Amino acid sequence: MKSILADIDFARDSSVVARQLIGVTVLVDGVGGRIVETEAYDRLDPASHTFGGQTPRNASMFGPPGHAYVYRSYGIHWCLNFVCREVGHGAGVLIRAIEPLFGLEAMRARRGVDDERLLCSGPGKVCQALGVTHAHNGLPLDAPPFVLLAREEEAVVLAGPRIGISKAMDVPWRFVEAGSKFLSKPMRVG
DNA sequence: CTTAGGATCGCCT
DNA sequence: GGCGATCCTAAGC
Numbered sequence: 001m002k003s004i005l006a007d008i009d010f011a012r013d014s015s016v017v018a019r020q021l022i023g024v025t026v027l028v029d030g031v032g033g034r035i036v037e038t039e040a041y042d043r044l045d046p047a048s049h050t051f052g053g054q055t056p057r058n059a060s061m062f063g064p065p066g067h068a069y070v071y072r073s074y075g076i077h078w079c080l081n082f083v084c085r086e087v088g089h090g091a092g093v094l095i096r097a098i099e100p101l102f103g104l105e106a107m108r109a110r111r112g113v114d115d116e117r118l119l120c121s122g123p124g125k126v127c128q129a130l131g132v133t134h135a136h137n138g139l140p141l142d143a144p145p146f147v148l149l150a151r152e153e154e155a156v157v158l159a160g161p162r163i164g165i166s167k168a169m170d171v172p173w174r175f176v177e178a179g180s181k182f183l184s185k186p187m188r189v190g
Numbered sequence: 191c192t193t194a195g196g197a198t199c200g201c202c203t
Numbered sequence: 204g205g206c207g208a209t210c211c212t213a214a215g216c
Binding site: 184 | 207
């Protein structure tokens with residue numbers, strides 16, 4: 001495997017970064033795989049945690065780009081975001097699904113399931129499988145335990161509406177790798 | 191296939 | 204008190 005570090009410009013718009021991240025490999029302590037599903041969120045976006053301004057929970061999303069924003073979802077799950085734009089802006093990319101490639105047994109042990117398709121097919125599952133918790137909130141993505149590896153081939157990316165939100169449903173800021181079997185949900189066709 | 195409910199935390203009104 | 208950028212299980216069609 002080629003270990004070329006991904007050179008993502010996290011200062012760009014989250015929608016641009018979200019598309020560029022499809023096909024990039026993310027590892028946490030050596031466990032991870034190819035990103036196949038992302039969603040973009042922005043300060044001027046009613047569906048974003050940052051829409052209402054800074055709070056203790058979302059503070060790291062207002063921090064420097066290229067760092068992690070980890071939040072607790074529904075009081076139970078963790079969700080991992082990559083911070084975008086500049087300090088104080090409040091934008092990020094939610095990592096929604098990964099194609100498991102490295103550390104499969106660690107993932108199975110943490111998730112309690114065997115089926116590869118169920119290991120990382122959702123934002124909460126990704127964090128459970130990779131061992132991401134609040135302890136990772138605010139950490140830089142270019143230093144351990146994180147590793148980002150460039151994609152080896154161009155990815156075919158489809159865009160569509162985001163999942164699990166009740167505002168800005170028409171904004172097509174969900175990005176998936178076409179044909180992937182590891183998505184949280186298939187991309188609507190047509 | 192679809193829908194419903196429970197778990198449970200941070201921030202909102 | 205209410206509501207999520209969720210997940211799992213169960214039940215109904």
